[in-house]
Amino acid sequence: MVPRRILHVDMDAFYASVEQRDRPELRGRPVAVGGSPASRGVVAAASYEARAFGVRSAIPMSRAVRLCPHLVIVRPDFQKYRDVSQRVFALYREVTPLVEPLSLDEAYLDVTENAWGERLGVAVARRLKREIRERTGLTASAGVAPNKFLAKIASAWRKPDGRTVIAPERVPSFLETLPVDALWGVGPVTAKRLRERGIDRLVDVRRMEAAALRAAVGGLADWLRELADGRDDRPVEPNRASKSSSSECTYASDLTDLDRIREEVDVMARENAAWLVSRGLVARTVTIKVRYADFSTITRSHSHGPTNDADAIARRAVVLLEKTDAGRRAVRLLGAGVHGLLDASAWQNGRLPFE
Amino acid sequence: MELVVRKSDLLKELSLLQGIVERKNTIPILANVLLEAGPDAVSLLATDLDVGLRSRCEATVTKPGTVTLPAKKLFEIVSALPDTDVRLTEDKGGKSVTIAADRFESRMQTLPPSEFPTPPDDAGADAASLAGGTLKRMIAYTRFAITSEDTRYFLNGAQLVLDASSMSMVATDGHRLAFVRMEAESGVSGKMEVLLPRKTLNEIARLLDGEDAVQFSQGENHVFFRAGGRLLISRKIDANFPAYERVIPKTNDKRIEFDRDRLAAAVRRVRLLSNERSKAVKFVIGKDQVEITSSTPDLGEAHEVLPVDYGGETLQICFNADYVDNFLAVVDTENVSLEFKDEMSQAVVKPVGAEGYDYTYVIMPMRI
Numbered sequence: 001m002v003p004r005r006i007l008h009v010d011m012d013a014f015y016a017s018v019e020q021r022d023r024p025e026l027r028g029r030p031v032a033v034g035g036s037p038a039s040r041g042v043v044a045a046a047s048y049e050a051r052a053f054g055v056r057s058a059i060p061m062s063r064a065v066r067l068c069p070h071l072v073i074v075r076p077d078f079q080k081y082r083d084v085s086q087r088v089f090a091l092y093r094e095v096t097p098l099v100e101p102l103s104l105d106e107a108y109l110d111v112t113e114n115a116w117g118e119r120l121g122v123a124v125a126r127r128l129k130r131e132i133r134e135r136t137g138l139t140a141s142a143g144v145a146p147n148k149f150l151a152k153i154a155s156a157w158r159k160p161d162g163r164t165v166i167a168p169e170r171v172p173s174f175l176e177t178l179p180v181d182a183l184w185g186v187g188p189v190t191a192k193r194l195r196e197r198g199i200d201r202l203v204d205v206r207r208m209e210a211a212a213l214r215a216a217v218g219g220l221a222d223w224l225r226e227l228a229d230g231r232d233d234r235p236v237e238p239n240r241a242s243k244s245s246s247s248e249c250t251y252a253s254d255l256t257d258l259d260r261i262r263e264e265v266d267v268m269a270r271e272n273a274a275w276l277v278s279r280g281l282v283a284r285t286v287t288i289k290v291r292y293a294d295f296s297t298i299t300r301s302h303s304h305g306p307t308n309d310a311d312a313i314a315r316r317a318v319v320l321l322e323k324t325d326a327g328r329r330a331v332r333l334l335g336a337g338v339h340g341l342l343d344a345s346a347w348q349n350g351r352l353p354f355e
Numbered sequence: 356m357e358l359v360v361r362k363s364d365l366l367k368e369l370s371l372l373q374g375i376v377e378r379k380n381t382i383p384i385l386a387n388v389l390l391e392a393g394p395d396a397v398s399l400l401a402t403d404l405d406v407g408l409r410s411r412c413e414a415t416v417t418k419p420g421t422v423t424l425p426a427k428k429l430f431e432i433v434s435a436l437p438d439t440d441v442r443l444t445e446d447k448g449g450k451s452v453t454i455a456a457d458r459f460e461s462r463m464q465t466l467p468p469s470e471f472p473t474p475p476d477d478a479g480a481d482a483a484s485l486a487g488g489t490l491k492r493m494i495a496y497t498r499f500a501i502t503s504e505d506t507r508y509f510l511n512g513a514q515l516v517l518d519a520s521s522m523s524m525v526a527t528d529g530h531r532l533a534f535v536r537m538e539a540e541s542g543v544s545g546k547m548e549v550l551l552p553r554k555t556l557n558e559i560a561r562l563l564d565g566e567d568a569v570q571f572s573q574g575e576n577h578v579f580f581r582a583g584g585r586l587l588i589s590r591k592i593d594a595n596f597p598a599y600e601r602v603i604p605k606t607n608d609k610r611i612e613f614d615r616d617r618l619a620a621a622v623r624r625v626r627l628l629s630n631e632r633s634k635a636v637k638f639v640i641g642k643d644q645v646e647i648t649s650s651t652p653d654l655g656e657a658h659e660v661l662p663v664d665y666g667g668e669t670l671q672i673c674f675n676a677d678y679v680d681n682f683l684a685v686v687d688t689e690n691v692s693l694e695f696k697d698e699m700s701q702a703v704v705k706p707v708g709a710e711g712y713d714y715t716y717v718i719m720p721m722r723i
Binding site for chain 2: 056348350351352353354
């Protein structure tokens, strides 16, 4: 079989770069996009200037400010990011229909066959990066490899504005150097467990007994073993179906008023309903998440006939609060989500009442 | 084995056998067709383990014997031959067969006939005699309603029901149901019900030509259709078909007649602006008219008014355009009727003035 040419393209510090592009006064300064530190906001994206101070996405903004006192905090404007993202994805789809979005700023492309007629993945990557810069004024990093897992690692190799190629013949030597925690899906906990067993590099996994590996990393074992041999046959899936949607919010001060808690859950449930409608889906299961002031977290869910009706989803989410101590105990975070998704069209074709 | 056969005779049988052989096979021998040369004919057999077809064609056999050859390649080669006699000769050692006609000669690898699975025979089974044309029509009237996605096994086929004076066939995908019943003297006593896989129905329909009778019989796990010297053997679906009588509504109190062609054309035009996924078209039913409408938020909307004779309650029913199309494409009466109760309950479409048969198509309206 001809080796595939897979690209992983990742926009550099996407939200922060968009803000720096649109507001020249932010250029060259440490910028974090996200919520306010006073209201327990988190960092959604950090510019490279901010990253130099250790500011990165998903850390609390309050900590980011401690790390970098001159940090400029910018409120996110998701509509703007979505617009830019759409332009970038439109470009990707000019090159190949096999585009799998991972988020607004990240995608896999299978360019084995491509509309530009380029034979080399690296040539596609070079042209894509140039086009992205011309059309959006932003930079991206690209990884080129024979499969998704290597392409993703490659794109992170040199950032920002990087381009890394792992040619098929270089895969074995590349794997030799790869630490276990470079892998998506291997978090710090798993990495620590592997290190305790003498596994520092991905290739060390090959030496490990199957049972021992399973004991250390559970269901990840088979997957890791495949990757250790550089194998990853997952196709680039342009229409990968979403499996769920959820919203959550951490509150500036803990909530104790049950009416307020209900209202918050109601609003989030409606956001999920709107998301379902926009994607032509219905959901069978509604879930809520409650984190109490002591950080203990519970989820409750309810499955019933599929729907994307905002009132119905909100009602079900609010009723689920009765199965929690929300109100009796102070609440720090609330979330609502939907899963068990079905194509609305299939569901809309009513069922004949056989039973 | 060594024989000579007319190209056109062999091609006809090979083309019927193509439908049986699956494109993707995990068992290599199933990609082959079994040829058995007897005294004055060669018999052919293909099977996918669920459905098999036995046929024969006259041949001048100089050396009887049995071989297997790749069904698709053999068909392609024979199709390409000039219209003359074809000579099939098993080569020394029995590893290959030479196929020759005129100045052309080819040699193809064989697989051992001993590996070829033998389907059961219909010997001794009770036979009913069915009118071929009737059966073919019943298949055409129902097979589009067989589900293409439902994983429920029993829905992956159509139910054939025979009794002393009628035969009927019914299929459903859970959203719509097609039922057809025809007067027929099949010669069975009592009632016989069997669930036939989609592929079997398609292959029987291909075999049937004109009104010639089909001999139908069943064994424990298989059914047999004998028609025009060919025998189709099919596994039965081992499941109970749902109680379909229950979903055919009895209390639909409103009725509208349409000119079939005008309705079909209107739906075909209006659906162009229906949602690509849901394919919904709405029937807005008012006094003496039905307006068929569609819309897609980012695209636009379409509507067409059909004058009808109706004085009942005004209401709107939404249907999947495919479901309506499928029915209108197979009925051949000038008019069709729509019977309904409200927006939510099963609607029934029927050909008006159907003679000698009852055709009932039940559609569950879409939720809007």
